[in-house]
Amino acid sequence: MRKVKVIINFLRIAVPSLIEFARNVVTKMTGNTNFPTPDVPPAQITAAAGALETKYNAAQGGGKQQTADMHQARKALEDLLHKQGLYVERIANGNEAIILGSGYGTSKQPAPALHPDxxxxxxxxxxxxxxxxxxxxxxxxxxxxxxxxxxxxxxxxxxxxxxxxxxxxxxxxxxxxxxxxxxxxxxxxxxxxxxxxxxxxx
Known part of the structure; x- marks a missing residue:
């Protein structure tokens, strides 16, 4: 049987949805006994999500520099979520319920709700x-x-x-x-x- 894995591809997620996803992961993992020592401290993800939100708002109607700053902030958040996703996958070891309890999606479940439009x-x-x-x-x-x-x-x-x-x-x-x-x-x-x-x- 194919082992259940964590979905850690965020390329198609719009920035506001990515921020919402990150904050949901923080909420789900904070105090979760399945994840006592996460590789990425939840506060670090919260800070990165807040930074991206600030840069995203500044880029609305802004210039090239504001847009570049937003993309840089997005990459920083994606890197943290990718690292945390690998931690969840390692701890869960194929247990779908544990993965879903972290806020991440699984290879057997739909990805987090996307709002590309x-x-x-x-x-x-x-x-x-x-x-x-x-x-x-x-x-x-x-x-x-x-x-x-x-x-x-x-x-x-x-x-x-x-x-x-x-x-x-x-x-x-x-x-x-x-x-x-x-x-x-x-x-x-x-x-x-x-x-x-x-x-x-x-």
Whole structure:
């Protein structure tokens, strides 16, 4: 039987999703008795994720240097997550439950949720979130919705509409976790909603 391994390829994960993944790994591994002495201290991953978030926000609308700084910060975080993933794989020794308990995905499970087409980042002002979706051919307008955590179908509300692929949600409560999703309007009507993305308002 093929041995279960840890997924440690992060190339296709958008920066906001990579940051969220890293913080989830820290949460899952902190205090986890299966991982008493991780190769990478959780605080180091937390710091790297925070640094990447800062560089990512600075690169939005920034110049080449800001973008280069962001890529450098991303590589630093990926290197730490790769090293930690190898530690998890060594400790788990093929035990799928132990691997999943670390926050990492396995070779027999779907990879962590990816959001290559939809991103959410904190805005420049308090209580703002900038939502962005990859352009879709035939889309005439966009509908943006939000849902305060915990996620529930009946709690979704329309945050706004736009003709562009970006939208700024305002009036959010700092420190509160929100879920966001988007759909586009075409000649055939409203599309399916994209996978929801969570973010804590600042």
């Amino acid at each position: 939809f991103t959410v980042v904190n805005g420049k002002h308090e209580g703002e979130m900038i939502l962005k979706h990859k352009a879709v051919k035939g889309a005439a307008a966009w509908v943006w919705e939000l849902c305060p955590d915990p996620l529930a179908d009946e709690k979704w509300v329309v945050a706004g509409y736009s003709s562009q692929t970006t939208f700024t949600a305002k009036g959010l409560k700092p420190g509160t976790k929100y879920w966001f999703r988007a759909a586009y309007i075409a000649k055939d009507g409203l599309s399916q909603w994209c996978d929801p993305f969570s973010k804590i308002a600042m």
